[in-house]
Amino acid sequence: MPTTDRRRLMELTGLMPLSATTGCADPQAAYRELQDSWGGVAPVELEPGVHAWLVMGHHELCQVVRNEQFFSCDSANWRLLQEGIVAPDSGLGAMMFPRASAYFADGDQHRRLRSPLDDAISSLDEHRLARFVRATCADQINSFADRGTADLIGEYAAVVSIMTVAGLFGVNQDHQAALRVALIAMFGAESEAQAAAGKEVERILGDTMNARRTVSSDDLTSLFMRHSNLRGDAEVAEATVLMMGAGYEAVTNWIAHTLRMMLSDARFAGRLRGGRLGLDDALDEVLWRDPPMPNMPARYALVDCELAGHQVQRGDALILGMAAANADQRVHTDDPWLEIGNRAHLAWSAGPHACPAQRPARMITRIAVDTALHQLPDVSLAIPPDEVQWLPSPWSRCPASLPVRFTPRTRPRN
Structure with a gap:
């Protein structure tokens, strides 16, 4: 996957909404569509005009969550929030605005x-x-x-x-x-x-x-x-x-x-x-x-870096794609019996x-x-089974x- 320039990325239209991965009948099909186009990390739309990276590779997700020196939980580092692109009354607020909580520290x-x-x-x-x-x-x-x-x-x-x-x-x-x-x-x-x-x-x-x-x-x-x-x-x-x-x-x-x-x-x-x-x-x-939270907010890049061939810039938001990472074939075998007892899921x-x-x-x-x-x-x-309806949530x-x-x-x- 060639390196993606951030300026070109932000000019793109028609990015998949993150909610499309949770509200559809087959979430893994939605993740595969993103992976086929972008690889293990893909740009998605959180709400109109607000983009983020969805981390879908098991290795890449572990890399993000285990390196606090590069990826922060504190959304005060979120550039789109600092610049006012995310509105104060945004629906993202409950899960992504700064709080005096362990999750955001x-x-x-x-x-x-x-x-x-x-x-x-x-x-x-x-x-x-x-x-x-x-x-x-x-x-x-x-x-x-x-x-x-x-x-x-x-x-x-x-x-x-x-x-x-x-x-x-x-x-x-x-x-x-x-x-x-x-x-x-x-x-x-x-x-x-x-x-x-x-x-x-x-x-x-x-x-x-x-x-x-x-x-x-x-x-x-x-x-x-x-x-x-x-x-x-x-x-x-x-x-x-x-x-x-x-x-x-x-x-x-x-x-x-x-x-x-x-x-x-x-x-x-x-x-x-x-x-x-x-x-x-x-x-x-x-x-x-089907992990309880298939998409988990969020980490915020503290430095410019490369992740799965993409240039992530300081202040970018990264969403943790737990369900997608769990399906990463790099952490699975072809033998269902060997899979029993495997708790390397995220x-x-x-x-x-x-x-x-x-x-x-x-x-x-x-x-x-x-x-x-x-x-x-x-x-x-x-x-x-295909008539089961889902509560709306990204x-x-x-x-x-x-x-x-x-x-x-x-x-x-x-």
């Missing part, structure tokens, strides 16, 4: 803001959490088991996820439905919805933090409020939003994609139900094929900013999928709904 600042997240994960009582998740999953299935139909997103995956996340942070039940709507909007693409979502999340977190000032608890909100590395309510709120939002999105999508693959991919379902594929290996296969990113909550996320997802497998043994998709890919049918559970007679 480098070096010592990142380590300071990251330590409360690591401490929060290490403080979890996993046995207690597992009991809560099992009870929540069973209650949700019981709520529709006698009906014979359900939406496994709106009535199961998303509910289990939001109840678990809300419980960990001490968010009361009255706020949970509103919190879920707000978190979905934050990962979406509409700026007006995101602005309203941000205010709603702030209101819910403010209420929760005020309650903890009166009566402290063992929840994660209380832990963050007591943590010496978080300076003031703003950093507490940002840490909470980061962990809560990422936790909800990752767990919901992981559950959703596993259930969707069980219901629409006969080969996958047969291997799983027949015992030829263990549940943990099945969950890893889902992470390879679903959780890599380097200093790799997700700290992989273990609890796996536990929650595993329980949710296992419960559905055992309590809905004859469940089937109620629509053709970053995330989750079914809007997953309608199913099954044999209704007979209630015992009194």
